[in-house]
Amino acid sequence: MSKWVILGVFIAFALVISCVNSSRFDELYQPNWALDHFTYEGELIKMKLDKYSGAGFSSKSKYLFGKVTLQIKLVGGDSAGTVTAFYMSSDGPYHNEFDFEFLGNTTGEPYLVQTNVYVNGVGNREQRLNLWFDPTKDFHSYSILWNQRQVVFLVDETPVRVHSNLEHKGIPYPKDQAMGVYSSIWNADDWATQGGRVKTDWSHAPFIATYKGFEIKGCECPDKVAAVDNMKRCSSGRDKRYWWDEPTVGELSLHQSHQLLWVRANHMVYDYCSDTARFPTTPVECQHHHH
Template sequence: MSRMSGFLVFLVALLLVGVAASAKFDELFQPSWALDHFTHEGDLLKLKLDNYSGAGFASKSKYMFGRVSIQLKLVEGDSAGTVTAFYMSSEGSNHNEFDFEFLGNTTGEPYSVQTNLYVNGVGNREQRLNLWFDPAKDFHSYSIFWNQRQVVFLVDETPIRVHTNLEHKGIPFPKDQAMGVYSSIWNADDWATQGGRVKTDWSHAPFVATYKDFEINACECPGTAATADNAKKCSSSEDKKYWWDEPTLSELNVHQSHQLKWVKANHMVYDYCSDTARFPAIPAECLHHRHYRPRH
């Protein structure tokens, strides 16, 4: 979103039904493993990866629809073999999941980010792009916006990926499972850098990812609630209006569409939709997304 449209969405959120929102780690999240690899420095949270362990955290609640964001500064220097992830996921074998995976590099090479999306337990929807800035030099925002019409991945408010609801075409869409919010850093040198050809150099450890400004502006779901109850609770009706159901957020506007085209034209290095070796038949959603038209 543009800064102005983002501000307007914020105002709408204030005027409509209140939802969970915060910027403090301890209010929203808790460590999920390797507590001794966490460091708190004022408002900053640092996660450490060494040759003993990585680390990760998870939201205390689960959510359905809305927006989650973090400010993140990635591992500096030679980070080959490491992966820092920020994602949403439900539970079970038929889970839904939205992934940001930041793939480490050797010094001087561009950082790449891989996104993926699982629906009913099926993933294999990877897209990869080289970021247009050095994400290890400063903090940048990474966000996932989700409603019943679309899932949008954003970097500094620029959309880098959209997954549109195409249920009317017989293609499943993730809209019925509450999801937790997670982040972690771990060693993945079997695949993360140049397909696993470049291994982690542990002489550069510890590898540190730094976080701040955690925000969840979404519909909080009780852990014991049934799926149908969550879907009903988090959808607008006559007596409640949620900001994520506003008509202006049902698809990208023209400016956002142009931003997305710029990203794809200049920074995308891999798209599963174009990988004929993996998918001799083009995945159905790729055929329909290719003909996407922005809202005017």
């Protein structure tokens, strides 16, 4: 076979792969409410919020550990009162959950990004930061990395929050419940913008969040399989090794640690760990987290 034939086959194969990637939304996700508020434009998915409804989608499968990424272009202009959320969550009253919530704002004001971590149904771990770019002007990648050692929230691969496994200190860590992946846009003007003082201006509707770059690299957990068996299957053993269990992914690199310190010093505007009004006694995990 000549090298040109081989090259042709390779190019054709590459095109097939790229086509598969460009339809990833339908492979990985499905709209789960307000289907008439979705628009499909090639590889882009748009969800709109108007005075009648918001919209949301969810992954078709649940996962135990891995990395989930969405590229999102947030609602432009006056988006006060709106929230666009990207999160992972398990089911039930004692669920685990990792949240990105993008809190809209009046024109010209920075978007705030709120992160939260729920463990066994308990949240109240909010942090808020502003971003070092305008998230409405272009797509940026937002990722959640989850393994046995830590949960890392990343913006364009820069870590903005770490929740470490401190089970050796008696603190519960989310590691035994498979989680779905979700995104939604909705009206939250009772709290989202300046504590609810700024309401949604519906004359700017519809509010549109645009998505592409749907990636889930994780251990898929079929519903029909018992949780304990999923846990065994999704943990690295002698015979197999998942990349997210590698020691290099178990903690931040030195460069990532510096990035996180920079984000905290320059962009964090609220941290539950230092909110003495809400928590007169510092939450236990805050006493042990290095970051």
